[in-house]
Amino acid sequence: MNAKLHKLxxxxxxxxxxxxxxxxxxxxxxxxxxxxxxxxxxxxxxNPLLMSLVMYLVFSSVFxxxxxxxxxxxAVFLLIGQLLFTLFREATTxxxxxxxxxxxxxxxxxxxxxxxxxxxxxxxxxxxxxxLAALVILMIFTGTPFYWTALLAFYPLLTLFVFSLGAGLFxxxxxxxxxxxxxxxxxxxxxxxxxxxxFYDPDxxxxxxxxxxxxxxxxxxxxxxxxxxxxxxxxxxxxxxVCGGCALVSLFVxxxxxRRHQDKFVLHL
Amino acid sequence: MSTAIEVKNVxxxxxxxxxxxxxxxxxFMALIKGRLxxxxxxxxxxxxxxxEKGDFYGLVGLNGSGKSTLLKxxxxxxxxxTGSCTVTGTIAPLIELGAGFDMDLTARENxxxxxxxxxxxxxxxxxxxxxIVDFSELREFLDVPLKNYSSxxxxxxAFAIATCTKPDILIAxxxxxxxxxxxxxxxxxxxxxxxxxxxxxILVSHSIEQVERMCNKVAWINKGEKIMDGPAAEVCAAYRKxxxx
Ligand SMILES: Nc1ncnc2c1ncn2[C@@H]1O[C@H](COP(=O)(O)OP(=O)(O)OP(=O)(O)O)[C@@H](O)[C@H]1O
Ligand SMILES: [Mg+2]
Numbered sequence: 001m002n003a004k005l006h007k008l009x010x011x012x013x014x015x016x017x018x019x020x021x022x023x024x025x026x027x028x029x030x031x032x033x034x035x036x037x038x039x040x041x042x043x044x045x046x047n048p049l050l051m052s053l054v055m056y057l058v059f060s061s062v063f064x065x066x067x068x069x070x071x072x073x074x075a076v077f078l079l080i081g082q083l084l085f086t087l088f089r090e091a092t093t094x095x096x097x098x099x100x101x102x103x104x105x106x107x108x109x110x111x112x113x114x115x116x117x118x119x120x121x122x123x124x125x126x127x128x129x130x131x132l133a134a135l136v137i138l139m140i141f142t143g144t145p146f147y148w149t150a151l152l153a154f155y156p157l158l159t160l161f162v163f164s165l166g167a168g169l170f171x172x173x174x175x176x177x178x179x180x181x182x183x184x185x186x187x188x189x190x191x192x193x194x195x196x197x198x199f200y201d202p203d204x205x206x207x208x209x210x211x212x213x214x215x216x217x218x219x220x221x222x223x224x225x226x227x228x229x230x231x232x233x234x235x236x237x238x239x240x241x242v243c244g245g246c247a248l249v250s251l252f253v254x255x256x257x258x259r260r261h262q263d264k265f266v267l268h269l
Numbered sequence: 270m271s272t273a274i275e276v277k278n279v280x281x282x283x284x285x286x287x288x289x290x291x292x293x294x295x296x297f298m299a300l301i302k303g304r305l306x307x308x309x310x311x312x313x314x315x316x317x318x319x320x321e322k323g324d325f326y327g328l329v330g331l332n333g334s335g336k337s338t339l340l341k342x343x344x345x346x347x348x349x350x351t352g353s354c355t356v357t358g359t360i361a362p363l364i365e366l367g368a369g370f371d372m373d374l375t376a377r378e379n380x381x382x383x384x385x386x387x388x389x390x391x392x393x394x395x396x397x398x399x400x401i402v403d404f405s406e407l408r409e410f411l412d413v414p415l416k417n418y419s420s421x422x423x424x425x426x427a428f429a430i431a432t433c434t435k436p437d438i439l440i441a442x443x444x445x446x447x448x449x450x451x452x453x454x455x456x457x458x459x460x461x462x463x464x465x466x467x468x469x470x471i472l473v474s475h476s477i478e479q480v481e482r483m484c485n486k487v488a489w490i491n492k493g494e495k496i497m498d499g500p501a502a503e504v505c506a507a508y509r510k511x512x513x514x
Contacts, residue, residue, distance in 0.1 A: 017388045018385075018388060020385040020389075020390055020391055021385040021386060021388075023385075024381065024382060024385050028371075028374075028382075105368070105369060105386070106346070107346065108346065108364060108365045108367075108368030108369065109344070109346065109362060109364070109368045109369045109386060110344050110345035110346050110360075110362070111386060178293050180293040180294070263348035264348075266346060266347055266348075267283065267284060
């Protein structure tokens with residue numbers, strides 16, 4: 001028991017030692033992302049706004065039937081779904097490729113390998129937080145009231161971060177051994193998008209869809225976020241449990257799988 | 270004296286690149302055809318090595334004999350296929366030229382990047398910045414991207430960063446051989462100084478004179494196997510003799 005605690009302590013110390021590296025990598029990613037773009041960081045805000053404008057137009061004209069009725073504030077409803085889904089998709093997709101991308105570094109110096117997926121997921125979170133400005137702008141623009149419960153939205157956001165980290169670690173591990181995982185994940189994410197209640201309200205769907213969608217953790221994160229921001233209500237207990245539980249299970253599985261195979265990574269890069 | 274590095278029965282196996290299964294389809298095709306055995310290659314075979322604290326340890330051997338691989342096992346980049354490697358203390362690794370650098374960034378940015386890769390804090394690097402720049406004698410080139418540096422210049426920066434602190438163990442692979450004669454002298458001087466301060470140094474060099482001059486102990490590796498180790502003079506003499514034959 002004591003030995004295990006000691007090991008954990010060493011692990012955390014190691015982690016602490018490399019915090020500046022993570023910070024450094026994030027700022028490098030930021031620079032790279034906005035290199036030679038005139039508007040720079042403004043894109044973090046503009047991009048989700050424009051994207052949801054496109055979707056808003058599509059779903060209120062061409063596919064008006066699909067969006068479901070009775071969603072009062074569709075624009076904000078849509079943007080929340082999009083922001084969180086983008087966080088998940090970006091975080092997992094980037095984390096997945098991160099270990100491969102840093103092959104030159106990993107083959108030459110010792111760095112704890114989990115740093116790279118972790119950095120990518122952090123980077124996506126930072127991006128997402130910037131994009132929250134878009135949400136605020138849209139809420140002001142549409143005259144949506146601000147509730148104090150919106151502060152509780154940090155819970156679904158942070159648990160989604162942990163959930164994505166677990167998934168990202170697992171995917172990064174799998175990708176080192178089979179490059180196909182990258183392509184499969186892309187397709188899977190597109191399919192998942194339609195089952196995450198981004199542009200419809202599952203409560204108004206048939207009973208079957210409503211039941212099925214409850215197995216999708218993303219549905220819970222998105223719905224919990226909407227509840228605090230849009231409805232002005234506190235989280236239900238089931239939301240607290242599902243969001244937290246999925247995050248922990250994902251992190252546990254991801255870490256376990258990653259650690260189990262990380263020593264073999266270098267040989268497959 | 271206590272042990273700094275203990276390498277016990279270490280073997281390192283690589284699967285040769287042409288047999289690497291990188292996509293599921295290839296994997297299953299190979300599986301179906303029953304050809305899932307890899308072409309194996311042992312870069313290290315059952316190597317034993319003990320480095321005492323305060324040793325100046327030399328590694329000699331021909332190209333491809335496994336010296337860099339052994340150093341990477343010690344630095345923790347590779348996990349040995351069998352056997353174990355125990356290291357006591359912090360390591361400053363200088364194994365491959367340009368490791369931990371981003372060639373698109375300037376030297377100034379790279380000092381911070383490489384420093385954080387080695388686990389230094391930015392504050393510590395701020396303090397040591399001038400010392401690093403002075404040692405590498407590259408002040409005019411600080412804001413030039415590293416890709417426009419010559420290999421000797423990269424080696425200077427790398428050496429200066431790795432030795433700006435007092436590591437417990439310094440690993441220097443051929444990195445020094447790209448430096449000019451003046452810089453090599455400077456490096457030797459600094460390594461000696463570190464040694465006096467209690468650092469253990471491992472040096473790989475193809476210049477047997479340099480090894481003989483600097484090291485107190487030497488190991489000779491050939492084709493992944495340790496041929497002999499012991500006091501520098503003895504091993505170097507045997508190595509020279511073998512070369513002549
Ligand atoms: N990642 C790898 N995958 C497959 N084979 C490798 C890998 N790394 C090294 N090898 C092989 O291991 C052997 C030893 O290489 P190593 O770099 O350790 O030699 P070395 O003693 O440092 O040689 P040199 O004096 O040229 O630096 C070589 O035959 C090389 O091809
Ligand atoms: Mg070498």
